[in-house]
Amino acid sequence: MVRVKRSGFEDLWRELAPQVLGALVRRYGNFDTAEDAVQEALLAAAEQWPARGVPDDPRAWLITVAARRMTDLLRRDQARRRREERVSEWVLPRDRTAPPADQTQTASDDTLVLLFLCCHPALPMPSQITLTLRAVGGLSTAEIARAFLVPEDTLTRRISRAKRRIREDGLTFRLPPSEELRGRVAAVAHVLYLVFNEGYAATSGPHLYRAELSAEAVRLTRLLHRLLPQDGEVTGLLALMLLTDARRPARTGPGGEPVPMAEQGRSLWDQEKIAEGLVLVEEALPGGDVGPYQLQAAIAALHDGAPCFEETDWPQIRALYEVLAELSDNPVVRLNHAVAVAMVDGPEAGLARLAELNGERRLTGDHRFHAARAHLLEHAGDRESAREGYLAAARLATSLPHQRYLYARAQALVPHR
Structure with missing residues (x-):
């Protein structure tokens, strides 16, 4: 037994709960009842482990307790039926030709x-x-x-x-x-x-962000990648998450306001995540056909690998977005492509690309379209149109930090008298 404080159990329970639930659903079936049994096993652990210590094999302990509770629940809910009928009624269909699950999974x-x-x-x-x-x-x-x-x-x-x-x-x-x-x-x-x-x-x-959700997505994608290491798109997805999340420490200012990539302090970026992500990109792009996650990971790698914003390889990013646009009917991809075009050929070229998207309702109802257009108008010298664009974007934004940021950008363009 290992004794730890109650506050130290949360990560362990979060890791073990899916494993225990999976074991019960595989063994008994009935997702709903299995989850109830797991929750009661976790409750028992919360009551006993702080005083007695963590068992040497906490997963086996939880499975044993949950299995006993599962049996109790099945007996209670189907007391009028014979036990064989109860079990067959609850069990989900399984591959009966497979070896015993406990020995192979x-x-x-x-x-x-x-x-x-x-x-x-x-x-x-x-x-x-x-x-x-x-x-x-x-x-x-x-x-x-x-x-x-x-x-x-x-x-x-x-x-x-x-x-x-x-x-x-x-x-x-x-x-x-x-x-x-x-x-x-x-x-x-x-x-x-x-x-x-x-x-x-x-x-x-x-x-601006919810770190617990992005962290959980990374954890589950790591699991998927560990079990499907040869899948290029799964590898690309994990690389994309790591390379993107690496920039999170620099994305907000002291008041929680968004900080554009061009203004971010790159010393704040998580270099370990970047290094891991770059290795994964190399694994995900061995040649041949590639998918959307691999392409997005390659774009993220170009951003993260640049020593400064000015040295970003925008021509390569533009080319990757062109390929991505051919694979995915995603208006945000075309929006990002327009921004990349502007970074290579100037704001007017980017604005021309955005003009082609004016009829795309999925995009024009999104604050990101109007914010990008306002940004390019500002760089093109049309301050009044840029201010109107920032205001339109702010009215559409549902995130409070984005609203405040966009209103501030609009206010900065008000003519001084």
Whole structure:
């Protein structure tokens, strides 16, 4: 037994909870009841470990306690049925030809399978994100609700619907067959990408970022990469997250206001993350076909590898965005390409590119389009149009730090009398 303070248990529980849940769902089925059993096992650990110390094998301890509670719950809920009928009714369909799961699957395997289950295409995307953070990430419903500024009861209903869908559709607790794996890996990667983006650049609320979300996305992507090391897009996604998150310490000023990349103190960037990300980019781009995450990682590498903003390889970034635009029907990619064009050919060239996007409603309703246009107008010398653009962007922004920053930029362009 190892004795630690209660405050030191949170990280351990967050790491172990998905592993224990995966083991129970694999063994017994019924996602909903398994999660209840895991929560009760964690509660027992919270009561016993501070006084008695952490068991030598905390995962095995939690699985044992949770399995006992799972059995109790099954007996209570189906007391009128024979035990064999109870178990067969609760168990999810599984691959009966596979070797015994306890002998062939590790804790990491269970967590990965749980991740694939939570990101099943039969579930709506909001449910995939919520269930991933709840079951695999170990975040509480309250934490997820705070992160996405959604009422907690709304999240609770969303989770309940998702678990009911898993049960009613008979979704299996196993990795997808090989013919489905590529599409399912893409779905899992997309969920992790969305979680990271919300953590790195919060869409609303009082803070520019939510570090706990981006950190959790990085942790889960590391797991995915460790188990699928040859997947170039998974490698690219992890590289992209690390290279992007490395800049976070320099992204905000003393008052929490955004600091543009051109003005960031690069000495504040996390050099360990940059070094790891650059190595991963080299692994992800061996030649041949590449995907969107690999291309975005390569762009992030060019930003992070530049000794200063002025020495950024903008022609290469522009070229990469052109390739990325061909692969992805994403208006933000075309917006970023226009900015790269401006950095190479001047603000007027960038503004001409933005003019081509005026009919794209998904983009013109986003504050980033108007902020980028205002920035280029300012550099082109059209201060009045730039001020109007910053005001339009501020009115559309839902993040308070971005609103304050954009209003300040507009105010700085008011003519002095």
